[in-house]
Every structure is written in C-alpha cells, then in structure tokens.
Amino acid sequence: xxxxxxxxxxxxxxxxxxxxxxxxxxxxxxxxxxxxxxxxxxxxxxxxxxxxxxxxxxxxxxxxxxxxxxxxxxxxxxxxxxxxxxxxxxxxxxxxxxxxxxxxxxxxxxxxxxxxxxxxxxxxxxxxxxxxxxxxxxxxxxxxxxxxxxxxxxxxxxxxxxxxxxxxxxxxxxxxxxxxxxxxxxxxxxxxxxxxxxxxxxxxxxxxxxxxxxxxx
Amino acid sequence: xxxxxxxxxxxxxxxxxxxxxxxxxxxxxxxxxxxxxxxxxxxxxxxxxxxxxxxxxxxxxxxxxxxxxxxxxxxxxxxxxxxxxxxxxxxxxxxxxxxxxxxxxxxxxxxxxxxxxxxxxxxxxxxxxxxxxxxxxxxxxxxxxxxxxxxxxxxxxxxxxxxxxxxxxxxxxxxxxxxxxxxxxxxxxxxxxxxxxxxxxxxxxxxxxxxxxxxxxxxxxxxxxxxxxxxxxxxxxxxxxxxxxxxxxxxxxxxxxxxxx
Numbered sequence: 001x002x003x004x005x006x007x008x009x010x011x012x013x014x015x016x017x018x019x020x021x022x023x024x025x026x027x028x029x030x031x032x033x034x035x036x037x038x039x040x041x042x043x044x045x046x047x048x049x050x051x052x053x054x055x056x057x058x059x060x061x062x063x064x065x066x067x068x069x070x071x072x073x074x075x076x077x078x079x080x081x082x083x084x085x086x087x088x089x090x091x092x093x094x095x096x097x098x099x100x101x102x103x104x105x106x107x108x109x110x111x112x113x114x115x116x117x118x119x120x121x122x123x124x125x126x127x128x129x130x131x132x133x134x135x136x137x138x139x140x141x142x143x144x145x146x147x148x149x150x151x152x153x154x155x156x157x158x159x160x161x162x163x164x165x166x167x168x169x170x171x172x173x174x175x176x177x178x179x180x181x182x183x184x185x186x187x188x189x190x191x192x193x194x195x196x197x198x199x200x201x202x203x204x205x206x207x208x209x210x211x212x213x214x215x216x217x
Numbered sequence: 218x219x220x221x222x223x224x225x226x227x228x229x230x231x232x233x234x235x236x237x238x239x240x241x242x243x244x245x246x247x248x249x250x251x252x253x254x255x256x257x258x259x260x261x262x263x264x265x266x267x268x269x270x271x272x273x274x275x276x277x278x279x280x281x282x283x284x285x286x287x288x289x290x291x292x293x294x295x296x297x298x299x300x301x302x303x304x305x306x307x308x309x310x311x312x313x314x315x316x317x318x319x320x321x322x323x324x325x326x327x328x329x330x331x332x333x334x335x336x337x338x339x340x341x342x343x344x345x346x347x348x349x350x351x352x353x354x355x356x357x358x359x360x361x362x363x364x365x366x367x368x369x370x371x372x373x374x375x376x377x378x379x380x381x382x383x384x385x386x387x388x389x390x391x392x393x394x395x396x397x398x399x400x401x402x403x404x405x406x407x408x409x410x411x412x413x414x415x416x417x418x419x420x421x422x423x424x425x426x427x428x429x430x431x432x433x434x435x436x437x438x439x440x441x442x443x444x445x446x447x448x449x450x451x452x453x454x455x456x457x458x459x460x461x462x463x464x465x466x467x468x469x470x471x472x473x474x475x476x477x478x
Contacts, residue, residue, distance in 0.1 A: 115318035118269050119332035119384065120307040123300075129331060133322045 002181065005172045009182060012168030013189050019085050019154040019164065020193065024147045026090025027097050031143075034094065035101025036127075049098065056095035062156050064088045069160040085157040093150045100142045104135035137209040144201030148194045165189060220283065222247040222388065222420050223268065228277030230263055230444075237263050239444040240277070247387075248418045252431035252452070255441030256467060261424045265390040268422070269312045270303050282309050282387060308336075311386035315393040317373040319365040319380070325352070326361040329380045337384065344383070351379035355409050371402030375409055382413075389413075391423045395430075403427070410434065428471055432456050440464045 037049035056064065069084040079087065108131050116126040155166040163171075169182040176182070223245040230238040238260045245251055253261035266272040267279065270286065279286040288295035289302040298306070319328050329351060330344035339347075352358050355375035365373055374394055381389060391410065395403045407430050414421060414434055425431050431438060431452065438455040440448040440463075448461045459465045 111314065111316055111318045112320070114269075114271050115314065115320070117271055117307070118310075118312040118314075118318075118381070120304060120336045121332060122304070122336075125335045129335065130320055134320075 005176060008172055009168045009185050012163055012165035015162060016154050016165040019089060019157060020151045022086040023089035023150050026086055027093035030090060030094030031097025031101050034098035038098060038102045039105060053095045053098050056092050061092045061153055064092055065156055065159055081160045081162045084160055085162055089150055089153060093146050096146055100139050104139035105131055107138050108134045137205060140201055140205045144198055147197045151193055219247055221245055222282055224280040226278040228279060229275045231275045237444055241445060245420060247420055250414050250421045250434055250436045252435035252438045253424045253441060254431060254438060259441035260444040261441045262392055265392050265422060265424055269310055269390055270307060281306060309387045311381035311384055312390040313377050313381050313394050315396050317377045319373055319377055321365050325363050325376050328376060329383045333383050348383060351382050355379050369402060370398045371405045374406045378409055388420045393424050395427055
C-alpha cells in the first residue's frame with residue numbers, strides 16, 4: 001500500500017527539483033545582473049540594484065510569493081503557479097546572490113584592474129577575461145549555500161497551490177496517519193538533493209580554480 | 218633636437234590634503250632612458266602611474282607623442298578625455314609593475330597574448346608567434362605553458378616585461394621592477410632590461426632603488442623629493458658629483474643601506 005503514497009511524494013520531489021533548478025538558474029542570472037549593476041559607473045543602475053537587493057532581502061519570501069501570484073494579476077500579469085514560484089524564489093535568492101557577485105568582484109586585488117588598464121583592455125574585456133574568472137571561485141561556495149537555501153525555501157509554494165515535496169508529505173500523513181514514513185522520506189530526499197548541489201558546486205569549484213592554486217601573482 | 222615624446226607641464230597631484238606632485242614639469246626625448254630616483258613618497262611612482270592613466274592629475278597638462286593625455290579637442294578648446302581617448306593614448310604606453318600583476322588564472326603564453334588579441338585584433342597564431350619570440354628574448358622560451366604560480370619572482374617579472382612588450386609600446390614604464398625580488402633574482406631581470414635598452418629605441422622611464430643599474434642604464438637621472446625634481450643630469454653628475462644637499466644625503470643613505478653605485 002505504501003508504494004502509491006511514496007509515488008505521491010516522488011511527484012512532489014519532481015516539483016521541488018524543478019523549482020530549485022529553475023529558481024537557481026534565474027537567481028544566478030539576476031545575481032550577476034544586479035551585482036554588476038551595483039558596480040556600474042551609472043548611478044541610475046546602481047540605485048536600481050540597491051533598491052532591488054534591499055527590497056527582496058528585506059521582505060519575506062512568503063509575502064513575495066503572495067504578491068507575485070495573487071497581486072500581479074491585477075496588473076495584468078497572470079502566471080502559472082510554477083512560473084510564479086520560480087520567479088519569487090529566483091528574485092529572492094538572486095538578491096542575496098547579487099551581494100555575493102559584488103563581493104567577489106571587489107575581492108579581486110586592485111593590481112589586477114591596474115594590469116588591465118596598462119594592457120589597455122576595455123571594461124567588458126577586463127571583466128570577461130580577467131576579473132570574473134578570478135572572482136568566480138570566490139563566489140561559488142556562497143552560491144552553493146544559496147542554492148541549498150533555495151531548495152529548502154521551495155516548501156513555501158504550497159501557498160500558491162503547487163504540490164511540492166513537503167505538501168505531498170503532509171497529504172500522505174493525513175491520509176495514512178503515519179508521520180514517520182512520509183517525513184522520514186522527505187528528510188532523506190531533501191538531504192540527497194542538497195548533497196547533489198554541494199557536490200556539484202564543489203566539482204565546478206575544482207574546475208574553475210585550476211591554476212589558481214598557490215599564491216596570487 | 219626632436220620634439221619631446223612626453224611633455225609634462227606644471228602638473229600637480231593631490232590626494233585630499235596630501236600634495237604628491239607640486240607643479241612638476243618634465244620633458245622626455247624619444248628614445249631617452251630616464252631613471253627616477255628619490256625617497257619613497259617623493260612622487261616618482263606617481264609620475265609613471267599618471268602616464269599609464271592609473272591616476273588622474275589635479276592640475277597641469279600632460280602631452281604624449283604630440284597629443285594631450287587627459288584632454289582632447291572638443292567644443293571651444295580642450296575638454297576632459299573620455300574612455301575612447303584614453304584607450305587611444307594608452308596604445309603608446311606600457312608598464313611593468315613592482316608586483317608583476319600577472320593574471321594568475323592564465324598561462325604564461327595567454328598572459329602575453331591576451332591583450333594583443335583583444336585590443337589590437339591580432340590573430341591568435343600571430344600573437345603566439347610574437348609571444349614566443351618575446352619569451353625567447355627574456356630567456357623563458359620553455360615556460361610558455363607554465364602557470365604564473367609555478368614561476369619564481371624573477372621569472373614572473375620577465376614574463377610581465379614580455380607581456381608589456383607584446384603591445385609594442387613607444388614608451389615603457391618600469392615601476393620598481395626589482396624591489397619585490399629576492400636579491401639573487403634581481404640580476405636576471407636587470408639583464409633583460411639592459412638588452413632592451415641596448416637593442417630598442419623605446420623611450421623608457423625607470424623608477425628604481427638600484428643605483429648601480431640606474432647609473433649604467435639611464436641617459437638622464439632625475440632626483441625627486443617631496444613632489445618636485447630637485448636635481449637632474451647625466452648619471453655621472455648625479456651619482457658622482459651631486460650638487461644639491463638633499464641628493465647627497467639621499468645617496469649617502471642608499472650607500473649605507475648596502476646598495477651599489
């Protein structure tokens with residue numbers, strides 16, 4: 001009899017994985033956009049980035065999700081539950097990521113920027129070929145943390161009728177009266193997903209830090 | 218006499234309340250080798266950083282190769298230079314830093330080829346041919362595929378010199394290029410610079426504490442103190458018969474500290 005219930009939980013796990021993957025992808029894109037905007041020479045872009053980061057860090061994901069799903073339709077933007085979930089999670093975590101991007105870029109020693117000037121590289125070339133390749137290894141560990149935070153934050157989407165893993169576990173619990181089995185199962189599943197993320201990030205880390213071992217030159 | 222390739226006209230540089238350069242004027246002839254000496258904080262490094270556009274100026278004018286460095290023709294005369302103008306001006310100038318500033322994530326070869334490929338549109342193949350020639354010249358032909366972290370300080374600095382040369386600048390700036398090196402590695406870098414001075418007609422400005430090298434290398438030595446050029450002249454005049462008391466005091470201290478003249 002348990003296989004049917006477990007199947008329900010696995011269906012929820014697929015939703016959770018989708019939200020995590022798509023949300024992280026959006027968060028990453030937004031983090032770079034906002035993080036680079038924060039360091040722009042145009043004050044309007046900097047201001048926009050600050051407003052975005054402070055707003056999304058300063059309000060709860062629960063409230064943000066509510067607005068994206070229930071209030072945006074009044075402005076003519078109706079989203080599917082999954083779209084709304086990805087949008088809210090991505091924007092929320094992206095705000096944290098933006099600070100990581102900014103910090104990583106600023107942690108690259110000033111001398112590297114000066115070498116770029118001396119070699120007459122343009123702004124974009126400097127970022128693309130010199131600064132970001134050195135900043136990325138500094139950002140990755142925190143990106144990994146953010147992605148795991150996002151994974152654990154996905155449970156809020158039951159607010160907008162998405163049947164994620166936690167929601168499904170509650171259904172199973174109410175149907176069977178057992179708490180241990182559904183919640184034991186999702187405990188393992190969350191842990192496994194988090195493990196995949198941290199292992200994946202570690203793998204990428206190892207790739208991008210190749211050659212950066214030892215002292216900076 | 219030919220037109221100066223660098224003309225600095227009463228430039229000043231202030232950091233807040235601190236005056237680093239104080240109404241300094243300087244002219245450099247094409248091909249001239251100049252040694253800038255003086256106590257730390259005297260403004261000699263700032264001169265190089267201004268020429269490389271790493272620092273702006275608080276007042277005055279800088280002309281390089283017949284064009285204003287920080288200004289450009291605009292409506293009603295000269296206007297502050299934009300990024301495009303600075304880019305245009307920087308093509309004539311290369312700089313080697315005290316701490317090498319190699320790109321740690323790129324191989325020796327990529328360090329050298331990056332800028333020619335990106336800024337001059339040189340093909341990768343041509344850039345690599347030239348990079349290998351330059352590595353040959355600095356005695357590091359076998360290190361092309363090494364990463365900077367695998368090199369000694371002297372080797373890093375020779376790569377940094379090759380990297381700057383790859384852009385074929387008319388003017389090369391050397392900012393205390395041996396100061397961060399272990400004593401036994403200094404000579405290999407100085408040898409490269411001797412060869413450069415002998416074999417090319419590049420204009421070179423050298424900030425250094427190696428007085429013996431400055432003596433052999435330079436056509437003219439400038440002694441800086443407190444943002445001004447206190448004394449200048451041929452190496453023999455400055456090192457053997459300094460006229461100013463501050464120059465004499467400085468050289469005595471340097472000799473006492475164990476530097477050769």
